[in-house]
Structure formats: C-alpha cells, structure tokens
Amino acid sequence: MDIDKDTIRPTPAARRKRPSAIKCVVVLCALIGTLIFGLFIYFIGKGIHSVVDNARNPHQGLYLNATSNETAITPFIGKDDTFDVYLTIWARVPDAEVEITPEMEEVAKERYGGGWDTVKKMVKRPERELLFDPVERVVFTEKMFSGLNRKSRNLHKDVEFELPLSRLYVYH
Numbered sequence: 001m002d003i004d005k006d007t008i009r010p011t012p013a014a015r016r017k018r019p020s021a022i023k024c025v026v027v028l029c030a031l032i033g034t035l036i037f038g039l040f041i042y043f044i045g046k047g048i049h050s051v052v053d054n055a056r057n058p059h060q061g062l063y064l065n066a067t068s069n070e071t072a073i074t075p076f077i078g079k080d081d082t083f084d085v086y087l088t089i090w091a092r093v094p095d096a097e098v099e100i101t102p103e104m105e106e107v108a109k110e111r112y113g114g115g116w117d118t119v120k121k122m123v124k125r126p127e128r129e130l131l132f133d134p135v136e137r138v139v140f141t142e143k144m145f146s147g148l149n150r151k152s153r154n155l156h157k158d159v160e161f162e163l164p165l166s167r168l169y170v171y172h
Contacts, residue, residue, distance in 0.1 A: 077150055085145040087159065090136040098135045139163075 053060075077083060140161050148155070 079150060082147045082149050084143055085148060087140070087142055087144050088138060089140040089161065091139045093135040093137055 142159070144157050144159075145152075145155055
C-alpha cells in the first residue's frame with residue numbers, strides 16, 4: 001500500500017485560543033491582590049518593628065545626634081559619674097502646732113476659685129485639713145551609699161531608726 005504523498009495534506013496547526021477577557025481580569029486581580037497583601041505585610045512588619053524598637057529604647061529620639069547642632073537631652077548620670085544615696089524620713093506635724101496666717105488662708109481659698117463654700121458642704125472634713133497642705137519635719141537623714149555608679153546593683157544596708165510614736169514629739 002503505497003501512500004500518495006500528493007494527496008496527504010498536512011494537518012493545519014491548531015489555532016491558539018485567545019485568552020478570554022475574564023481570564024485576564026482574574027490574573028490582573030490576582031496580581032493587584034498580591035501587591036496589596038505584600039504592602040499590608042510590609043507595613044504591619046514596619047509597625048511591629050517600630051513598637052519593639054520604641055519599647056527597647058523609649059528615649060532614643062531625645063539623645064543628641066552627632067551630626068546635628070540641635071540641643072538634646074542627655075542622660076542625667078553618665079557612664080563614669082558617681083553619686084551618693086541618702087535616706088530621709090519625714091513626719092507630719094500635728095495640725096494644732098501649725099501656725100496659719102491670714103495670708104495663708106487667702107492663698108488657700110483662692111485655690112478653689114471662689115467655690116470654697118461648696119467644697120466645705122461636700123466634704124465632711126475640718127476646714128483646716130482642706131485648706132492647707134500638711135507640714136512635715138525631718139525625723140531622720142543619713143547617707144546610705146557613697147560613690148555609686150550606674151552599674152552598682154543589689155546593695156543592701158541595715159538602718160537603725162526608731163519611729164517616734166508621740167506626734168507631739170519635738171523633732172530637730
């Protein structure tokens with residue numbers, strides 16, 4: 001069986017289908033969605049990094065930048081500075097011992113802006129306690145530690161102090 005090559009026609013190449021409009025829209029939406037999701041993840045990561053960085057060093061923006069000439073806040077105690085620690089205890093002076101002048105009364109009443117009568121009616125406490133801040137005297141003061149620096153930690157010291165139980169005790 002001989003095949004006549006003249007009678008055989010080559011099969012035409014399959015026509016390529018044009019992509020449909022719906023397929024183009026789906027692919028375009030997928031690309032845009034991926035871009036939006038990527039930007040979302042980027043900004044979430046940047047925000048988390050900012051929060052963690054601010055938690056680690058909350059005052060970083062206040063330190064002096066070596067390249068700028070602006071005035072900035074620097075640490076109160078430097079790496080090589082030493083300091084002392086004092087302990088002071090105050091006791092409140094009994095109200096009966098506090099001498100109140102008329103000028104002190106006027107200043108105290110101005111604190112309430114003219115509503116002093118209303119305050120007296122609302123609060124069931126003596127007028128003296130409302131008008132004046134408590135007066136205190138130093139009962140005890142002592143230098144606890146000397147020559148400390150920023151790396152000094154876990155220091156202990158026993159303090160011998162007797163709290164006077166009588167409020168009428170005269171403190172010096």
